[in-house]
Amino acid sequence: MVTMALAFRNKTERFGVTSSDEGEKQVDRVFLGLVGGAYVGLALWCALAPESTSRSVGFELRPGSGQSEFLTVYGGLEWGLGLVFLDPVIRRRPTGFALQTCLVIHVSLVAFRSLAFLLYRDLPTTTLTLAATEWIIALASGACWWSSRSRLAKSTEPSGR
Numbered sequence: 001m002v003t004m005a006l007a008f009r010n011k012t013e014r015f016g017v018t019s020s021d022e023g024e025k026q027v028d029r030v031f032l033g034l035v036g037g038a039y040v041g042l043a044l045w046c047a048l049a050p051e052s053t054s055r056s057v058g059f060e061l062r063p064g065s066g067q068s069e070f071l072t073v074y075g076g077l078e079w080g081l082g083l084v085f086l087d088p089v090i091r092r093r094p095t096g097f098a099l100q101t102c103l104v105i106h107v108s109l110v111a112f113r114s115l116a117f118l119l120y121r122d123l124p125t126t127t128l129t130l131a132a133t134e135w136i137i138a139l140a141s142g143a144c145w146w147s148s149r150s151r152l153a154k155s156t157e158p159s160g161r
Contacts, residue, residue, distance in 0.1 A: 028095040028144045029088065035102060035137055036085030043079035047071060056126045081105065099145040106138035 046053045050070050054061045061067050085102060088095045113131045117123070 024147055025095065028099060028148055031140060031144050032085045032095060032098050032102070033089040035141070036082045036089065039078045039082030039085060041082075043075050043082060046074040046078060050075075057130070058124060058127070096145070096148055099141055099148055102141040103138065103145050106134055106141055109134045110138045 042053075050061060050067060053074070054070055059066075059070065061070055081101075085098050087093060088098050110131075113134055117131070
């Protein structure tokens, strides 16, 4: 892994990745850190206070199976997503996979949330806040992902061009 990181660094230095590229990479890491931290925080809230968490989004937890599913899907899945988004921040890895994953997940959430707005009425403020947050994360992850792909394409061009 260290060898791969050194090879990547040498490749980017050889192809002239600039310090502005480093600044943009930092933006990607800060973004992923914020999103990942939010997901880990939500996972903990779901695990430690499932009644208040579920009530805030309109779920009724049924003893046993409902509680189990909420803990697993909302706690476990959000925890896992948080770790995916935090991985390149904590381990100083390339951000492309985490950004693409963030983009796919949040565009999917936006699509299904939009469908829910067409199908259902009387949605609470919490749902509207979640929808706005999902849109912001989808747009921001798209911008970061697009920028990272542009940087990668630029870094692999021969320096004679």
